[in-house]
Amino acid sequence: MKSRNNNWQKAVKAVSIFTLLLVLVFSFSSIAFAGIEIEGDPDVTIKADRVIEDDVFIAGEDILVAGTIKGDLFASGETVTITGRVEGNLFASGAEVNISGTIDGAAVLTGYSVVLQDQALITRNIYFGGYNLEIQENASIQRSIYAAGYQVQISGKVDRNVIAGAGAFVLNGYVAGDVLLEVSSPESSIPQVYTGQPYQVHQLS
Helix, strand or coil: CHHHHHHHHHHHHHHHHHHHHHHHHHHCCCCCCCCEEEECCCCEEECCCCEECCCEEEECCEEEECCEECCCEEEEEEEEEECCEECCCEEEEEEEEEECCEECCCEEEEEEEEEECCCCEECCCEEEEEEEEEECCCCEECCCEEEEEEEEEECCEECCCEEEEEEEEEECCEECCCEEEEECCCCCCCCCCCCCCCCCEEEEC
């Protein structure tokens, strides 16, 4: 049992390190990347009828992506909102990150508040680091969630596992695999757990 706990703790630490690396990448925004670079003045909007067939790098204050990105999307701003489709991976950093569209890849997300809203679809893993991660009802993650933050709230559907290190954790949704949880304080608890399908919730000491 001890070696299994060590594996989970290493996984949570790996998420934290991965998130830190993402923040460092956004910090060096002056580095030239291959793809389309868009700088807001101060806001950026990609309209619903626009299709960009390349990787996209966006920096601005309020960012809205309602169109289609046929590549990876890197977005950094005060608020980042994705209502369209990204046919690659998403790397987003902001005080608020809101997703109600489709990401046909992994989502690497950092911010004070990250919300996957109703009908949001992520076809691969989510990697999160920040204060609050909320997966709303009818949002769907087709692989796993790896999260490190203050609180994690899951009301949607996860097709594989959830591995999280958090001060507060609430699970009202559906997880097909295991929930591997490290709670930061002994007073923390798991208020609600949906048990429509067999999975295990493990709390690490």
